[in-house]
Amino acid sequence: MTPQQTIPDQPDQLVDRLDGVLERIDAAARRVGRDPQEITLLLATKLRTPAQIAEVIELLRQRERRIAVGENRAQEIAKHADPLLADNGVPRHFIGRLQTNKARDVVAFAQMVHSVDRPDIADALERRAQMAEKTLEVLVQVNTSGEESKGGFAPELEAVTGILERLRESPVLRPVGLMTIGANTTDLEVVRASLRSLRELRDAARAATGIDGLTELSMGMSGDLEIAVEEGATIVRVGSAIFGPRP
Ligand SMILES: *Cc1c(COP(=O)(O)O)cnc(C)c1O
Numbered sequence: 001m002t003p004q005q006t007i008p009d010q011p012d013q014l015v016d017r018l019d020g021v022l023e024r025i026d027a028a029a030r031r032v033g034r035d036p037q038e039i040t041l042l043l044a045t046k047l048r049t050p051a052q053i054a055e056v057i058e059l060l061r062q063r064e065r066r067i068a069v070g071e072n073r074a075q076e077i078a079k080h081a082d083p084l085l086a087d088n089g090v091p092r093h094f095i096g097r098l099q100t101n102k103a104r105d106v107v108a109f110a111q112m113v114h115s116v117d118r119p120d121i122a123d124a125l126e127r128r129a130q131m132a133e134k135t136l137e138v139l140v141q142v143n144t145s146g147e148e149s150k151g152g153f154a155p156e157l158e159a160v161t162g163i164l165e166r167l168r169e170s171p172v173l174r175p176v177g178l179m180t181i182g183a184n185t186t187d188l189e190v191v192r193a194s195l196r197s198l199r200e201l202r203d204a205a206r207a208a209t210g211i212d213g214l215t216e217l218s219m220g221m222s223g224d225l226e227i228a229v230e231e232g233a234t235i236v237r238v239g240s241a242i243f244g245p246r247p
Helices: 010-031 049-061 072-079 099-109 119-132 157-168 189-210 227-231
Strands: 041-044 066-073 093-095 114-117 136-141 173-181 217-219 236-239
Touching: 010 041, 010 049, 010 227, 041 049, 049 066, 072 093, 072 099, 093 099, 099 119, 099 189, 114 119, 114 173, 119 136, 119 157, 119 173, 136 157, 157 173, 157 189, 173 189, 189 217, 189 227, 217 236, 227 236
Parallel strands: 041 066, 041 236, 066 093, 093 114, 114 136, 136 173, 173 217
Antiparallel strands: none
């Protein structure tokens, strides 16, 4: 081997990491008989530059993947207006913890918000969507791990159906599924249990409310994406496994 092959330069590393993530998604989907093409790869873009994000989007376009970009900090939304990213046709989602006073920025940016984690966020998004004359897809965030550092509704049917019933009354918010951040532990069975419980809650909530449009399960990150795919994720949110360690 030549030195160039043993010591890849930066862009090759990016390609390798990206293809590694796609292989992980595909292998997990195959194990459970799912079509990998139906899984959206959401790029978690926090702290990444427009140039880095644009490069990954281009690579994913070449690979004909279903993609979205997800920002989790309202103060980073502006970077998506960069000429490298503006009007690129990639769906934009907001995935982070939201303050009500940032709802306007988020509504202007996003087609889907994954992090409706308390009623006043629903109220704020509704008000801002009405003012902007937009409809917004929303996911209810559920704290399936019970970890105190994490937001979200309790993983109980009543809590989840309560907020879903409120959302379905809205003329501008459209509840389309649930989101969770998996348990933060190296015990993979604990991680699996938390992710599986999101699917079970979604199924139960759909049956209880009759909201047929509850199709999405946003779960799985760099560390647990194959478990999430095996447990039914429709959107996996991946940052560091593609972009490298966070700066
Ligand atoms: C950062 C982030 C991710 C991606 O995390 P990685 O471990 O870097 O893949 C997913 N979801 C949310 C809500 C995040 O903030």
